[in-house]
């Protein structure tokens with residue numbers, strides 16, 4: 001489709017425009033992801049990274065395994081079908097929910113982000129086996145068409161803000177159950193959440209956030225941090241607004 005190679009057909013692009021998400025797709029087999037999971041367990045979850053707030057953020061900056069996952073062509077070349085050939089991965093976050101891990105409330109990501117203009121497509125990739133039982137992400141197809149007010153979240157929720165419960169109907173929500181190595185992609189306004197993990201199984205996934213070179217990323221504060229660097233994951237940045245680094249050694 002278009003004048004460059006992406007991994008999306010025109011029908012898939014139309015589905016994304018109408019529904020705000022696509023997938024699941026497989027980036028790799030569960031066996032390939034098992035090797036990556038061992039690396040993450042040994043080298044990422046046990047060490048501090050560049051973010052002063054959290055060891056699960058920005059690990060593309062110091063861990064080759066996270067850099068490689070964040071730039072995987074199965075995800076990047078699909079997102080290229082939506083955002084075009086020049087792509088910036090500006091954030092990576094591991095989503096570790098141990099048994100008992102608390103609810104992430106319904107939200108639209110763009111309310112939390114330092115992007116101007118606010119353009120982003122995310123991919124969420126399963127590292128563990130992710131099921132309803134261990135609190136997979138839930139999404140509301142089509143909810144990206146409306147910007148919802150966000151209000152103070154309830155106690156026992158992982159975020160400070162949530163989409164105003166009076167402003168949407170989650171009746172059509174889908175459970176994004178994923179095998180290790182599978183992912184889905186979604187718009188910056190798609191409504192999503194995950195429930196408390198009431199199982200005895202850990203749930204680990206990672207989201208990558210992808211934007212365009214025209215977007216100014218406030219890299220020093222808010223959800224990011226001093227010294228933060230993004231990745232030119234595909235094509236070129238001809239704008240020069242943001243800080244980048246290559247694959248860590």
Ligand SMILES: O=C(O)CCC(=O)C(=O)O
Nearest residue numbers: 095104109124137194207
């Ligand atoms: O992993 C989760 O439970 C939530 C993920 C999420 O909110 C996101 O990737 O934007």
